[in-house]
Amino acid sequence: MEYGRDITKPYRPADEMTSLGAYQRAITIKVTRHSRGSILLGAMRWSNLFIPTLRDAPNDAEAASHRLLIRGGFIRQLMSGHYTLLPLGLKVHEKVAEVVRQEMNAIGGQEFLLPAMHPKSIWEASGRWETMGDEMFRLQDRKGTDLALGMTHEEVFATLALEVNSYKQLPQFWYQIQWKFRDEPRPKSGLLRVREFAMKDSYSFDVDQAGLDASYDRHREAYIKIFARLGLDAVPVEASSGAMGGSGSSEFMVRSDAGEDDVAMCPTGDYAANVERASSALPAIEDAAPPAAPEKFPTPDVRTIKALEEIEGGAPADRQIKTMVYVVDGNVTLFLVRGDHQLNDQKVIDTTGSTDIRPAKPAEALEHLGANPGSLGAVGVSDDIVIYADHALEGRTSMTTGANEDDWHWRGVDIARDINVAHWVDLRNVSAGEACIHCGSPLEIIRCIEAGHIFKLGTKYAEAMGTTVLDQNGKTQTVTMGSYGIGIGRNMAAIAETSHDEAGLIWPVSVAPYEVAITVVKVKDEASMEAAETLYGELLDAGIDVVLDDRDERPGVKFKDAELIGIPYRITIGPKALEAGEVEFNERATGTTTNVALSDIAAQVTAEITSRR
């Protein structure tokens, strides 16, 4: 009897499988919308599958997830930021999406599917046709009408919600899993940051703030469950709301060097925030009593904090005021932080509420302040220059700062007395080792992947679209919205990034491309192949997503592939053990192998897998 490449000899049902339609149905992974139980599993013989594994990763792939997803035959790049999901990649992607879908449904989410292409008008209504800038892909149709490829869907959903008219219909949780297009300035690390990707985006609609708070909390809990099921250790952290606006947001962060965000975390777990908005407690500094007025003193060639520390009559960095000159909405604006602190750009954006921000050019500083960078300060500047100062400078006296005259500085500056601060705000970067604002423990700064982000949007978009309902008093109320996002492919990459070893990927059962592989050591051994086919049928019947490795390859090749691809369990059928009525059962994550009676293996594997879904 011939095995191996013979696709005309399926396990079952033999007659059905000979029709092309039945065969296609069988090999198609179909994930239905409502429950895990209805995931239909295909007939999967490895000898017929397209799983192009590679021994070497392309040299321009650096991130572990990127390398392994390519080597394992999950993805291929078409161009920068655009990836093809190969059959194996699509299976994982669908399973991640299905976990998300189930948890959204569990909190009452209703699934939609919105167009990816939008008219200019709705983006103009929210003001984002302008503010999204180059991030938005734009195009025109044959009539010359301006269109955009959707990068998010607040506008469209808020428009749909025009048909909700009564508070009695609220809250509503609406979501979709759909493609987003973002013209990222720098796509990177395989699936971690791309320009075209599937996102689950959901939106809540409530009559009031209390309703929004509750909707937000329900999403937060759903997200915690989602990440737990995906095998991701995702920590909710306080986040900046960025371009979305709104009153608050949390990011779900997965610790990884491949990430792009830094999170300040208290080791006790009582505080975690993106450095874009993190704060910390600083020890108080005792200042000497200031002189009656600041003193100007010569500082030839001093242009840096460090140089000012070292010069005769200078001051340590924590007694200096660093003056950063920016242009905000066209106006020169000063941001002051302590000399040893770093200005955080996101905090500048968040506190000013503007996205039109750039550092001033030296010529602009010279024009408005009278000196070049290195000698700039806020003492005695014109009243029409708005000054923001960091909290760490509040109450400080006897400070040193630039005198707005090259080669001169002030000392003895009493900030309250000498500088006209308009806004006392948080502007500085938190550094590792600074004290937690809750418990005083030293904070750690941890590199993370942003796996999800939830926002309290408030009424911004509903107002723009005119989305209102009548409340219990018959009064018109603008609905208040939340929006909640999870990148499907990004999460897939995050799992790969955090769960692999030298041999390859280690998928959790919940998203594994196959739950178990049956590896036939010697396909030409009839007894082996028969046992394998029988077991394969039993597992299919039990609803297990199983692949039969019936390739006529040496066993080493098959073991390596199964490990690279990260299939959680492997059943090895070899002639010797089989004579004793046994097969090997191997767990990918631990590497443990046990011999199990052939008669017991199906039940044991099924129990193991179903307990881990």
Next chain:
RNA sequence: CGGGAUGUGGCCUAGCUCGGUAAGGCGCCUGCUUUGGGAGCAGGAGAUCGUGAGUUCAAAUCUCACCAUCCCGACCA
């Protein structure tokens, strides 16, 4: 957009300094041998050396331009 790097069969690389018409490994095809950890032998297919221009008797190699990709910084799921 600023800085750095790279582009040679499907994948990894050599060749480039010092021009002479492309080499090896993996993979693929055929045959034989092999069969519990990426097999061996023999034969074979597959490359306008990113694109274009220039220099030269001659360009993968030198020059210029462009394109693409990756990495580091400003943005976000």
